[in-house]
Amino acid sequence: MDLASQVRSSLQSQGLPSPTLAWIQNVLPNRNPMPPLPALTATARARLMAADLTNPGVLDASAGVLPPNTTNPGVKETRLSKDVLVQVLDLDNLTKSKWEQVEELEAIARGEQTRGREIVRLPAAGDDGGEEGAYGSSAATQAIATGPNLRGGPPGSEATPRNSTHRLVVQDCKGQKVYALELKRMEKIGVGTLNIGEKILLKKDTVVARGTVLLEPTTCIVLGGKVEAWQKAWIDGRLARLKEAVAADARG
Amino acid sequence: MRILCVAEKPSIAKAVSEHLAGGRVQVRNTQNKYIKNYCFDYDFGQGWGNCSVTMTAVLGHLTSTQFPPQYKDWKHPPPDRLFDAPVQTIIAEDKTDVAANIEQQAKYCQGLCIWTDCDREGEHIGHEICEAAKKGNSRLNIRRARFSNIERAHVLNAARNLVALDEKQVNAVSARIELDLRIGYAFTRFLSNNLKPMGEPLTSKVISYGSCQFPTLGFVVDRYFRVKNFKPEPFWSIKVMHKREGIDVHFAWARNRLFDRAAVIILYERCLSAKMAEVTKVQEKPTKKWKPLPLTTVELQKMATRFLRLTGQQAMTAAESLYNKGFISYPRTETDRFDKGMNLQALVQKQTPDNRWGQFAQDLLNGGFSQPRQGRNDDKAHPPIHPITYAAPSVLGEDEKKVYEFVVRRFLACCSEDAKGVATDIDIMYGEEAFHAHGVVVLERNYLDVYVYDKWTGTAQLPKFTVGERFEPFEAIMTDGKTTAPSYLTEADLIALMDANGIGTDATMAEHIQKIQDREYVSTVPRASRPADDGDDGGDPPARGARGGRGSRGGRGGASTTASRVGVMEFIPTKLGVALIEGFDRMNFETSLGKPFLRKEMELKMKAICEGRTTRQAVLNESIGQYRQVYNQSQEKLQVLKAACRQYLFENGVG
Numbered sequence: 001m002d003l004a005s006q007v008r009s010s011l012q013s014q015g016l017p018s019p020t021l022a023w024i025q026n027v028l029p030n031r032n033p034m035p036p037l038p039a040l041t042a043t044a045r046a047r048l049m050a051a052d053l054t055n056p057g058v059l060d061a062s063a064g065v066l067p068p069n070t071t072n073p074g075v076k077e078t079r080l081s082k083d084v085l086v087q088v089l090d091l092d093n094l095t096k097s098k099w100e101q102v103e104e105l106e107a108i109a110r111g112e113q114t115r116g117r118e119i120v121r122l123p124a125a126g127d128d129g130g131e132e133g134a135y136g137s138s139a140a141t142q143a144i145a146t147g148p149n150l151r152g153g154p155p156g157s158e159a160t161p162r163n164s165t166h167r168l169v170v171q172d173c174k175g176q177k178v179y180a181l182e183l184k185r186m187e188k189i190g191v192g193t194l195n196i197g198e199k200i201l202l203k204k205d206t207v208v209a210r211g212t213v214l215l216e217p218t219t220c221i222v223l224g225g226k227v228e229a230w231q232k233a234w235i236d237g238r239l240a241r242l243k244e245a246v247a248a249d250a251r252g
Numbered sequence: 253m254r255i256l257c258v259a260e261k262p263s264i265a266k267a268v269s270e271h272l273a274g275g276r277v278q279v280r281n282t283q284n285k286y287i288k289n290y291c292f293d294y295d296f297g298q299g300w301g302n303c304s305v306t307m308t309a310v311l312g313h314l315t316s317t318q319f320p321p322q323y324k325d326w327k328h329p330p331p332d333r334l335f336d337a338p339v340q341t342i343i344a345e346d347k348t349d350v351a352a353n354i355e356q357q358a359k360y361c362q363g364l365c366i367w368t369d370c371d372r373e374g375e376h377i378g379h380e381i382c383e384a385a386k387k388g389n390s391r392l393n394i395r396r397a398r399f400s401n402i403e404r405a406h407v408l409n410a411a412r413n414l415v416a417l418d419e420k421q422v423n424a425v426s427a428r429i430e431l432d433l434r435i436g437y438a439f440t441r442f443l444s445n446n447l448k449p450m451g452e453p454l455t456s457k458v459i460s461y462g463s464c465q466f467p468t469l470g471f472v473v474d475r476y477f478r479v480k481n482f483k484p485e486p487f488w489s490i491k492v493m494h495k496r497e498g499i500d501v502h503f504a505w506a507r508n509r510l511f512d513r514a515a516v517i518i519l520y521e522r523c524l525s526a527k528m529a530e531v532t533k534v535q536e537k538p539t540k541k542w543k544p545l546p547l548t549t550v551e552l553q554k555m556a557t558r559f560l561r562l563t564g565q566q567a568m569t570a571a572e573s574l575y576n577k578g579f580i581s582y583p584r585t586e587t588d589r590f591d592k593g594m595n596l597q598a599l600v601q602k603q604t605p606d607n608r609w610g611q612f613a614q615d616l617l618n619g620g621f622s623q624p625r626q627g628r629n630d631d632k633a634h635p636p637i638h639p640i641t642y643a644a645p646s647v648l649g650e651d652e653k654k655v656y657e658f659v660v661r662r663f664l665a666c667c668s669e670d671a672k673g674v675a676t677d678i679d680i681m682y683g684e685e686a687f688h689a690h691g692v693v694v695l696e697r698n699y700l701d702v703y704v705y706d707k708w709t710g711t712a713q714l715p716k717f718t719v720g721e722r723f724e725p726f727e728a729i730m731t732d733g734k735t736t737a738p739s740y741l742t743e744a745d746l747i748a749l750m751d752a753n754g755i756g757t758d759a760t761m762a763e764h765i766q767k768i769q770d771r772e773y774v775s776t777v778p779r780a781s782r783p784a785d786d787g788d789d790g791g792d793p794p795a796r797g798a799r800g801g802r803g804s805r806g807g808r809g810g811a812s813t814t815a816s817r818v819g820v821m822e823f824i825p826t827k828l829g830v831a832l833i834e835g836f837d838r839m840n841f842e843t844s845l846g847k848p849f850l851r852k853e854m855e856l857k858m859k860a861i862c863e864g865r866t867t868r869q870a871v872l873n874e875s876i877g878q879y880r881q882v883y884n885q886s887q888e889k890l891q892v893l894k895a896a897c898r899q900y901l902f903e904n905g906v907g
Contacts (some may be wrong), residue, residue, distance in 0.1 A: 039734050046875050076521070076525075092512075094510040094511050094512045094515055095507070095508070095509075095510065095511075096511070097487070097511050097735050098483075098485060098487045098511065099482065099483045099485055099735070102480070112847075117748055117749050117751075117752035117753075118752040118753055119753055119847070119848060119849075142708070157783055163506050163508060165510055165515070167512060167515055181515050181518065181519075183519075183684055209518050209522065210514075210517075210518050210521070210522075212514075212515075214518075246485065247483075248481045249483070249485055249486065250483055250484075
């Protein structure tokens with residue numbers, strides 16, 4: 001068996017759909033000697049997670065796709081007949097009003113966040129913060145300012161409340177889009193924790209109700225990854241989209 | 253030995269003299285009509301022993317810090333010179349006779365004992381007294397009395413356990429005074445010089461700047477815009493109701509509400525399809541409503557504005573006067589825990605004559621007493637605010653009566669038991685959706701009987717449910733509502749914001765709030781007459797407001813204090829107030845004077861001086877540097893501020 005086929009079967013054994021051999025060949029490093037198989041598999045997997053699945057030539061024709069009636073709201077309940085790998089295109093926290101999210105984003109843009117009643121100033125880029133620390137004033141701000149995707153996450157996004165409900169737009173390799181609703185809380189789903197372009201494996205028997213995929217930990221696995229360009233565009237445009245949606249609500 | 257004792261105000265001098273002298277006091281007038289010198293003998297014990305004592309007082313601060321006369325003109329030299337101009341500390345004009353009295357008396361004495369209030373400001377006044385006394389006698393032996401109320405035994409104890417004056421606190425206050433002077437003058441002149449020439453209504457206004465005033469105003473303006481800009485949004489929810497044993501049981505949705513109708517419809521349909529609900533948890537357990545924490549200044553002000561129809565400042569004035577008369581302990585304190593050694597029952601005993609709470613106090617003494625909860629704050633200077641002696645209503649003024657009643661009820665509540673009840677929680681799964689019902693039955697009201705400001709009403713008793721039992725709910729309905737705008741700030745909200753953001757000290761917050769009203773930066777209106785033009789939310793009150801669960805500080809649930817409070821005043825900025833804050837905000841986001849950050853840093857630095865972590869000079873250099881930078885930026889972007897004024901104050905704006 002050639003190397004690409006070996007990598008393919010390793011990916012399959014991880015429950016992933018098969019990429020085409022040509023795609024695998026293309027992502028394998030051009031080195032001699034070749035790294036061991038587990039390393040190559042990990043490389044291929046990471047590349048797959050970062051890929052746009054709708055690019056022809058990424059997934060093999062055998063890969064599962066959403067059945068044609070998936071988005072039909074007339075169907076009360078149906079189940080997927082095989083595993084389908086999808087990628088996240090959009091994410092919405094239905095538990096918070098859009099305006100609340102707008103206010104949070106605007107506060108962050110001003111360089112502030114609130115914790116309870118306290119307004120906390122976020123460290124500006126290049127803020128040395130060394131001196132302030134002497135009075136303990138920046139201790140609180142440091143805990144929050146973790147991670148480079150600060151602007152994407154709401155305050156305290158590391159702890160999305162347990163009763164939060166999110167709705168995603170996901171897409172299969174054929175480009176078919178569908179809503180996915182968080183039926184049971186899934187830890188990895190949250191603004192600031194789930195990336196755009198991140199891959200989710202919808203396993204066989206995943207419930208689809210009224211044209212919406214219902215997400216729950218038993219049937220749906222968040223695999224990770226992101227498409228960098230999509231993520232950036234999504235974060236940059238989030239405030240404007242929220243505002244537009246609020247305005248549309250007011251008109252409607 | 254002859255000892256000079258000096259209190260912060262005449263009432264304290266009088267009270268302390270009476271306690272120390274045990275009745276044999278000679279009273280002499282001074283040049284100042286408010287101040288008397290009390291002469292008597294007293295045995296200080298180990299330190300000074302038997303002494304002949306003269307006790308007198310000052311009237312607050314003796315000195316005033318100011319710029320030399322060549323800086324009198326508001327335009328020349330330019331205001332930013334005030335950041336490094338020399339400052340002079342001199343005896344205030346109206347206090348020369350007070351200082352002269354101390355200087356004169358000091359000549360006859362070998363020792364000086366400071367009896368100013370035990371807080372930072374008091375420490376600084378103590379220092380001023382020392383300086384005045386040293387002019388008369390540079391070789392004085394100086395001590396300080398530590399006390400927090402003027403009850404006899406407490407005062408006698410303080411006189412026998414004298415300590416040294418705390419120079420660190422003196423330095424912190426003197427740094428604060430100098431910073432307030434330089435920064436306040438520089439920016440006030442900057443604002444006046446530049447804005448007044450713009451024409452009416454600015455020309456005739458007093459436009460002042462204070463490093464606490466502006467952030468305080470900033471909070472009001474910030475909330476004003478949050479109310480104005482608010483966009484109501486629809487939300488949907490699912491409610492399940494079941495009837496059993498003649499009781500309607502309402503189950504609330506674990507998801508509370510979602511801001512998408514289609515999503516809720518899908519979930520709702522799946523509930524209905526499931527038909528049967530299953531009980532997953534039934535829990536009956538004792539529950540409590542905690543009695544309040546011992547009373548701090550900030551809490552006193554917040555409660556007074558909520559329940560006593562007083563402003564924070566009125567409440568503090570009344571409390572101050574109650575303290576001066578010896579009825580309550582020192583009202584400026586951050587401490588919310590009583591020292592274990594205090595004899596609280598003796599204080600409870602003093603309240604038994606009252607016909608409103610006397611019986612409750614008696615019941616505490618008959619076995620109902622329970623040690624107060626321990627808060628987390630201790631300023632190491634004063635105990636929580638508590639009654640010292642009983643004051644009959646007839647001897648008190650209107651405001652004093654209200655504040656005294658509150659202090660006593662709070663104190664008795666602290667010494668009482670928590671209210672007790674039984675809570676029942678029932679969780680059900682209806683299809684894939686979780687719902688829960690919660691019921692409370694109040695069994696023992698305890699502290700609630702005396703603390704009329706807290707409410708705890710039980711719900712109906714829940715009927716019996718068993719885990720694993722399945723039933724078909726009587727009704728499941730999809731409901732909808734709309735979010736509503738937050739309210740304008742109340743004084744209690746404002747105090748809480750200032751407290752959380754380190755603006756002012758508990759002792760000065762009320763003054764800053766008063767100042768922004770005096771300057772016509774904000775106005776207050778009764779909540780009921782809220783103008784109808786804010787937000788187009790149609791007016792029908794939705795199921796729940798838009799505000800999420802914002803954590804309340806200190807963990808005490810304030811949830812019971814909702815609506816139904818008539819006469820609560822809301823703070824709304826004037827056009828001038830909006831223009832000033834918007835003007836500075838639009839100039840520079842990092843260090844806008846309308847934000848609390850700079851001032852908060854300054855307050856933390858004062859604390860650092862007190863704790864010996866930095867020095868007065870270092871703090872002066874740093875803070876002046878920061879504000880000078882803001883000054884320069886403000887000057888560069890003056891057009892932005894002027895544009896905001898034009899927008900909000902003159903015709904060519906949206907107002």
